[in-house]
Amino acid sequence: MRRSLGVVFVLVFVLGLALGVWGKDIPKITIGWTPPDITGVFKTATDFFEKAAADARNHGINVEIVTRAPAAHTAFADQIAIIEDFIQRKVNVIAISPIEVEVVKPALQEAKKAGIPVIVVNLLEPIEGVDVDCYIGFDNTVAGTISAYAVVDYFGGPGVLGEGEKVDVAPETFLDLEFWQKLYTPEVIENLKDKIQATGAIIEGIAGGFFSTARLRGFHSVIDQFPGIKIVTTLPADWNREKAIKVTEDILSANPKGTLDFIWAASNEMGLGAMLTCERLGRTEVKVFTNDGTPESVERIREGRLIAETWHGFPEWGWYGTKYAVMLALGLKDQVPQFVDIRPRIEWQGNADMFYPNPYLEPIDWEAIKKAYLEK
Secondary structure, three states, X not given: OHHHHHHHHHHHHHHHHHHHHHOOOOOOEEEEEEXXXXXXXXXXXXXXXXXXXXXXXXXXXXXXXXXXXXXXXXXXXXXXXXXHHHHHHOOOEEEEOOOOHHHHHHHHHHHHHOOOOEEEEOOOOOOOOOOOOEXXXXXXXXXXXXXXXXXXXXXXXXXXXXXOOEOOOOOOOOXXXXXXXXXXXXXXXXXXXXXXXXXXXXXXXXXXXXXXXXXXXXXXXXXXXXXXXXXXXXXXXXXXXXXXXXXXXXXXXXXXXXXXXXXXXXXXXXXXXXXXXXXXXXXXXXXXXXXXOOHHHHHHHHOOOOOEEEEOOHHHHHHHHHHHHHHHHOOXXXXXXXXXXXXXXXXXXXXXXXXXXXXXXXXOOHHHHHHHHHOO
């Protein structure tokens, strides 16, 4: 009799543990996602937030993405109001591409005080004074640096783009900072610096802002080593295609045919605006380089209408942003990396198919995430 009671007790205990673990419901997870605007680059990121959420739902995790964006990239107060609304709605996680870092800091601090985890995309540089749970992005100075190497390559340096020494690379090779720095050693730069000649203009984002300043700093860190590359002007277009069209018209008017070789636009909305304007005005001798990476810009690279672009990883923002937001919402912070570097790298005709229409993204193991939560 005692033995029977003991067996029953053990069975009840084990069953209780099992029910405690496997009977635990996975709660609905709401992710508040706020990009700086609703243009192509951020639409791409949003699409991949939604794709990852749909993938999670297919595995029994109910994830909702609530997307709200300011009306324009200069509507600073709008993004603050959006964050405040997310706090009031008690979303489980806030994911943000900051319109400007200093502008949103107080609102993000309030989110953290309310116990809401925060994921920041579009940068890796830590935001002072905000305990960000996960950064997904890249160093903006590095992104500008890589774009500058592409310009030097096109106008006679070694690489994959221009008439200089050709480097044989497989399409899957990352043309990232490490690639370019190995190619452009101090000795190579010393030998080339007086031989490369080009005249260019820069279209930046918001003058004096964090992102624009960082990308300009990186670009100049390379270009300024080549005295034969002259930058005739730097003008802001606020990350906006229509504004970049007007700015490009002004640049081309001030620099007639034969006096300007390239434009570097620090985002692809501005770069596409510059490209379209050069084409419309019959100035296709002015080559356009840019940053970001969307289906539209990669197609223009395939066509030869853009020379090169530095990849900023918008699909990665949404795909991994959703993955880590879910893990944070389920209390798995110890398994979430604080920094996810997407490694900015050059897109060009030889590797365009690596980016779109099917960018490679590591599959998310939602079953493992569920198991980790249920066993927690």
